[in-house]
Amino acid sequence: MIFSRLVWKMAASHLTRHWRQxxxxxxAGVIGALLITVSVVNYESVxxxxxxxxxxxxxxxSWKVTPDQQPAFNPDQLxxxxxxxxxxxxxxxxLPYVTTEVSVVRSQDQQREASALSQVLLMxxxxxxxxxxxxxxxxxxPAELADNEVIVNSGLAGQLKLMEGDVVExxxxxxxxxxxxxxxxxxxxxAGYRESGTQTATxxxxxxxxxxxxxxxxxxxxxxxxIASIDPQxxxxxxxxxxxxxxxPQYLKVEAQQKIGKMxxxxxxxxxxxxxxxxxxxxxxxxxxxxxxxxxEIYGTLRAIGLSRRHIFSMFLVEASLLSLLSAxxxxxxxxxxxxxxxxxxxxxxxxxxxxxxxxxxxxxxxxTVDTAVWLLALIWLVLLxxxxxxxxxxxxxxxxAALRGDSSVKSDATFxxxxxxxxxxxxxxxxxxxxxxxxxxxxxxxxxxxxxxxAVAWLxxxxxxxFLLICxxxxxxxxxxxxxxxxxxxxxxxxLAVKYPRRQLGRTYTTGLxxxxxxxxxxxxxxxxxxxxxxxxxxxxxxxxIGFGGYATYQTDEERRSIEQAAVLIQEHLEDQVVIEPFMxxxxxxxxAQAIVPVTKPILQSGIELLGRDSEFSSDQAAWERxxxxxxxxxxxxxxxxxxxEGQAEGLKAGDTITLHVLESGLxxxxxxxxxxxxxxxxxxxxxxxxxxxxxxxxxxxxxxxPEIAQELKAYGFKWPNQSNKGIVLFRxxxxxxxxxxxxxxxxxxxxxxxxxxxxLSNSAEQLMYRQMGNGxxxxxxxxxxxxxxxxxxxxxxxxxxxxxxxxxxxxIGVSDRIIYYMFLTEGVMISAVxxxxxxxxxxxxxxxxxxxxxxxxxxFQESLTSGYPFAFLSVVFAALLLAAIGLxxxxxxxxxxxxxxxxxxxxxx
Numbered sequence: 011m012i013f014s015r016l017v018w019k020m021a022a023s024h025l026t027r028h029w030r031q032x033x034x035x036x037x038a039g040v041i042g043a044l045l046i047t048v049s050v051v052n053y054e055s056v057x058x059x060x061x062x063x064x065x066x067x068x069x070x071x072s073w074k075v076t077p078d079q080q081p082a083f084n085p086d087q088l089x090x091x092x093x094x095x096x097x098x099x100x101x102x103x104x105l106p107y108v109t110t111e112v113s114v115v116r117s118q119d120q121q122r123e124a125s126a127l128s129q130v131l132l133m134x135x136x137x138x139x140x141x142x143x144x145x146x147x148x149x150x151x152p153a154e155l156a157d158n159e160v161i162v163n164s165g166l167a168g169q170l171k172l173m174e175g176d177v178v179e180x181x182x183x184x185x186x187x188x189x190x191x192x193x194x195x196x197x198x199x200x201a202g203y204r205e206s207g208t209q210t211a212t213x214x215x216x217x218x219x220x221x222x223x224x225x226x227x228x229x230x231x232x233x234x235x236x237i238a239s240i241d242p243q244x245x246x247x248x249x250x251x252x253x254x255x256x257x258x259p260q261y262l263k264v265e266a267q268q269k270i271g272k273m274x275x276x277x278x279x280x281x282x283x284x285x286x287x288x289x290x291x292x293x294x295x296x297x298x299x300x301x302x303x304x305x306x307e308i309y310g311t312l313r314a315i316g317l318s319r320r321h322i323f324s325m326f327l328v329e330a331s332l333l334s335l336l337s338a339x340x341x342x343x344x345x346x347x348x349x350x351x352x353x354x355x356x357x358x359x360x361x362x363x364x365x366x367x368x369x370x371x372x373x374x375x376x377x378x379t380v381d382t383a384v385w386l387l388a389l390i391w392l393v394l395l396x397x398x399x400x401x402x403x404x405x406x407x408x409x410x411x412a413a414l415r416g417d418s419s420v421k422s423d424a425t426f427x428x429x430x431x432x433x434x435x436x437x438x439x440x441x442x443x444x445x446x447x448x449x450x451x452x453x454x455x456x457x458x459x460x461x462x463x464x465x466a467v468a469w470l471x472x473x474x475x476x477x478f479l480l481i482c483x484x485x486x487x488x489x490x491x492x493x494x495x496x497x498x499x500x501x502x503x504x505x506x507l508a509v510k511y512p513r514r515q516l517g518r519t520y521t522t523g524l525x526x527x528x529x530x531x532x533x534x535x536x537x538x539x540x541x542x543x544x545x546x547x548x549x550x551x552x553x554x555x556x557i558g559f560g561g562y563a564t565y566q567t568d569e570e571r572r573s574i575e576q577a578a579v580l581i582q583e584h585l586e587d588q589v590v591i592e593p594f595m596x597x598x599x600x601x602x603x604a605q606a607i608v609p610v611t612k613p614i615l616q617s618g619i620e621l622l623g624r625d626s627e628f629s630s631d632q633a634a635w636e637r638x639x640x641x642x643x644x645x646x647x648x649x650x651x652x653x654x655x656x657e658g659q660a661e662g663l664k665a666g667d668t669i670t671l672h673v674l675e676s677g678l679x680x681x682x683x684x685x686x687x688x689x690x691x692x693x694x695x696x697x698x699x700x701x702x703x704x705x706x707x708x709x710x711x712x713x714x715x716x717x718p719e720i721a722q723e724l725k726a727y728g729f730k731w732p733n734q735s736n737k738g739i740v741l742f743r744x745x746x747x748x749x750x751x752x753x754x755x756x757x758x759x760x761x762x763x764x765x766x767x768x769x770x771x772l773s774n775s776a777e778q779l780m781y782r783q784m785g786n787g788x789x790x791x792x793x794x795x796x797x798x799x800x801x802x803x804x805x806x807x808x809x810x811x812x813x814x815x816x817x818x819x820x821x822x823x824i825g826v827s828d829r830i831i832y833y834m835f836l837t838e839g840v841m842i843s844a845v846x847x848x849x850x851x852x853x854x855x856x857x858x859x860x861x862x863x864x865x866x867x868x869x870x871x872f873q874e875s876l877t878s879g880y881p882f883a884f885l886s887v888v889f890a891a892l893l894l895a896a897i898g899l900x901x902x903x904x905x906x907x908x909x910x911x912x913x914x915x916x917x918x919x920x921x
C-alpha cells in the first residue's frame with residue numbers, strides 16, 4: 011500500500027492544499043534538524059581540529075630520544091639505529107638532527123615591505139633520512155640542500171609573505187646567514203614539528219649551516235633523534251628499545267594526544283548534543299501528532315467507506331516522510347551554515363591572547379565534510395521517519411464515529427497493561443529520584459565507572475520525574491499564581507482555564523515542558539561545571555612556583571648546568587636570584603613511598619613558602635624555615651605525612667612531634683623480602699608543605715626539607731627513579747606573572763641553546779584560557795540551542811490553537827471576552843515554559859553540586875576546599891531571558907486565537 015501511486019498523490023495533495031499547515035510543520039522539522047546539525051558540527055569541529063593539529067605537528071613522528079649521560083649520539087650509536095631498521099624492524103625510522111632558534115627577516119623590495127618573525131626553529135638533517143621518515147612522503151625532500159638554501163613551511167611563508175626564490179636573513183645568537191627559499195612545503199609532520207610551545211614556525215637548512223648557527227662541531231654527533239613508525243597500528247605508548255643503546259625518551263605523540271584529550275570535552279559535547287537531539291525529536295513528534303489529530307475527520311471518512319487502518323497508516327507515513335525529508339535537508343544546510351559562524355565567534359574569543367602566550371594551542375576550526383552531511387541527512391531522516399511511524403500508528407488507531415465528528419480528543423479507554431506501564435514508570439521515576447537525592451545530600455557515590463553511570467541515570471531520571479510531578483500538581487499552584495497574576499492584570503478565569511488544559515493534555519504538556527527542562531538542565535550543569543574547573547585551574551589561586559621560584563631549567567650533565575648558568579649571566583638584569591639544587595630520592599618505611607630530599611639554603615629561605623601546619627613554638631612560617639636551616643634536629647615533611655599513624659604513635663602526626671626517619675635500601679629486592687634499614691635519624695617536625703612539584707617536576711615529588719649537612723649525609727643512600735633523567739635543577743626568581751618578561755626570558759634562554767627553561771605560570775595561563783574558551787563555547791552553543799528551540803514552542807502553540815478553534819468558538823458563544831481568551835493561551839504557554847525551566851534549573855543545580863562533591867573527595871586532605879560560588883546571577887539572567895522569550899513567542903499564538911470568529915468556527919464544525 012505504501013508504494014501505491016494513489017497514496018503518494020493524496021499525500022502531495024494534502025501538503026499543497028494545506029500549505030500553511032505544511033509550512034508550520036516544515037519550520038518545526040527544520041528547527042529540530044538544525045539543532046542536531048549544530049551539535050554534530052560542534053563535536054566534529056573540536057574532534058577534527060585536534061586530529062589535524064596532531065597531524066600537522068607530528069605526522070608519523072611518535073618519539074624523541076636524547077642520549078643518556080652524554081651530550082650527543084655518536085656515529086657508532088647512529089649506525090646501530092640504522093642496522094636495527096634494516097635488519098629487524100622496517101616500520102621504524104630514525105632521524106638524527108640538529109637545531110637552533112633563529113629570527114627570520116625578509117628584506118623590503120619594490121612590491122613588499124620588510125617583515126620578520128622571531129622564535130623560529132631552524133632544523134638540519136640528512137635529506138635522505140628525512141625522505142624515509144614519513145612513509146606517505148607528504149613532503150618531497152630534495153636529495154641535498156645547498157649551504158645558501160632554505161626550505162620553509164607554509165605557515166611561515168604565509169606570515170612573511172614569502173615566495174620561492176626570495177632571500178631571507180636567518181639570525182641566531184652565533185651569527186647570521188642570508189639564504190634563498192628553495193621550497194615552500196605544507197606544514198605537516200616533520201615540516202610542522204616544534205621543539206617547544208614558544209616557537210612560531212619551522213624552517214630547514216643545510217646541516218652544516220645549522221651547526222654553524224648553533225655553535226656545534228661538524229663531527230657527526232647529534233644531540234637528539236626523532237623516531238617515527240609508519241605502521242598506524244603501533245602504539246605511541248610502546249617505546250622502542252634497542253639493547254645496545256641507552257637513551258631518555260620523550261613520548262611526543264602521547265603528550266599531544268593527552269593535550270587533545272583535555273580540550274575535547276567529549277562528555278560535555280555529548281550531553282549538549284543529546285539534549286538537542288531529544289529536543290528535536292520532541293518537537294517533531296508533537297507536530298506530527300497534531301497533524302494526525304487535524305486529519306481525524308478525513309481519515310474517519312476514509313475508514314467509513316472501507317479503507318483499513320493499514321491504508322491510513324501508509325497514507326500518513328508517506329505524507330510525514332515527505333515532510334521529514336524536506337525538513338532534514340533544509341535543517342542540515344541551515345545548521346551547517348550557522349555552525350561555521352558560531353564556531354568562529356565562540357571559539358575565537360581568546361585566540362589572540364593564546365597566540366601571545368603560546369603557539370602550541372589547538373585552534374578550533376569548523377569541520378563539516380560532504381560525507382558527514384550525507385550520513386547526517388540520512389540519520390535525521392531515519393529518526394524523523396521512526397517518529398512519523400509512531401504518529402502514523404496513532405493516526406490509524408481511531409474510532410470512526412468520533413473521527414467523523416472531528417473530535418480528535420476522544421480516546422479509547424486505557425487498557426490494564428497501559429495503566430500498569432504508566433504506574434511502573436512513575437514508581438521507577440520516584441526510585442531514581444530518591445537515589446539522586448541520596449547521592450546529593452546524604453552519601454557521595456562511588457566514583458568508579460559503574461557508580462558514575464548509575465549516578466548519571468538517576469540524575470536525568472530525577473529531571474523527568476520532577477517535571478511530571480510538577481505538571482500533575484499544577485492545580486495546587488492555582489491560588490498563589492492567582493495572587494501573583496492579579497497584580498499583572500490577568501483575569502482569574504484565564505488562569506483557571508489555563509491550568510485545566512495542561513492536565514487534560516498531559517502528554518503534550520509534558521513533552522513541551524521537557525524541552526525547557528533539558529535545555530535549562532544542560533545550561534545549569536555546564537555553567538557550574540565550567541566555573542568549577544576554571545577554579546581548579548586558576549593560576550591566581552593555585553601555586554605556580556617551584557619552591558618559590560617562578561622558572562626553572564633542568565640539566566642532565568654538569569656541562570648543561572654550566573651552559574644554563576652562563577646564559578643566566580648574560581640576562582641577569584632580569585633575574586632576582588637563582589639557586590642550583592640536585593634533589594635525590596630516599597625510601598622510608600613509614601611512607602612506603604620515595605621522597606625527594608632538598609637542603610634548606612639561603613635562597614630557599616627567601617622564598618617564603620607557606621606551611622600547611624607548623625610547630626606552635628614558631629611565631630611564623632619563616633621562623634620554622636630558619637630553624638631547619640640552622641638546626642639539624644628539625645625537618646619539614648611533605649603533605650602526605652600529615653595525620654598519618656606511625657610506629658609508636660597512637661595519633662596521627664602533627665607539627666611538633668618527633669619522628670624517626672628510616673632510610674631503606676633502594677633498588678629492586680626479591681619478592682617476600684623486606685628492605686634493609688640503612689640509616690635511622692630522629693627529627694622534630696617543624697611543619698608540613700604541599701607538593702611543590704605540582705605535577706611539573708617529578709624530581710621534587712614528596713619534597714622533604716632538611717639542614718644542608720643532613721642532606722649531604724642522606725645523599726649516600728639516595729637514588730633516582732628510572733624516569734628521572736635530570737641530575738639537577740636551576741631555579742630562577744623573577745616577576746613570573748609578567749607575561750611579557752617570562753616570554754622574553756624563554757626566548758633569551760633558547761637563543762643561548764637552553765631548551766629546558768620553563769615558566770609554569772605561563773604555560774598554565776595558556777591552558778586555563780584554552781579551557782575557558784572551550785567552556786564558553788559549550789555554554790554558548792547550549793544557550794543558542796535553547797533560543798532556537800523556543801521557535802519550536804511557538805510552532806506547537808500555533809498548531810494547538812488551531813486545533814482548539816471549536817473550543818474558542820464555544821467560549822465566545824457563552825460570552826467569554828477576547829481578553830480572557832488571550833490571557834488564557836498566554837498564561838498556559840508561559841506556565842509550561844516556567845515549570846520546565848524550574849525543573850531543569852533545580853536538577854541541573856543538584857547535579858553540579860554532586861560533581862563538586864566528587865571533585866572534592868578526589869582532592870588531597872591538605873588542599874583547600876573548592877569554593878567556587880554558584881553562578882546564580884548568570885543562571886538567573888538565562889532563566890529570565892528564556893522565560894521572556896517564551897512570553898514573547900507565546901504572544902503571537904495567543905493573538906492568533908482572537909482571529910477565530912464564533913460563527914465561522916461553529917459553521918466549520920457543523921460541516
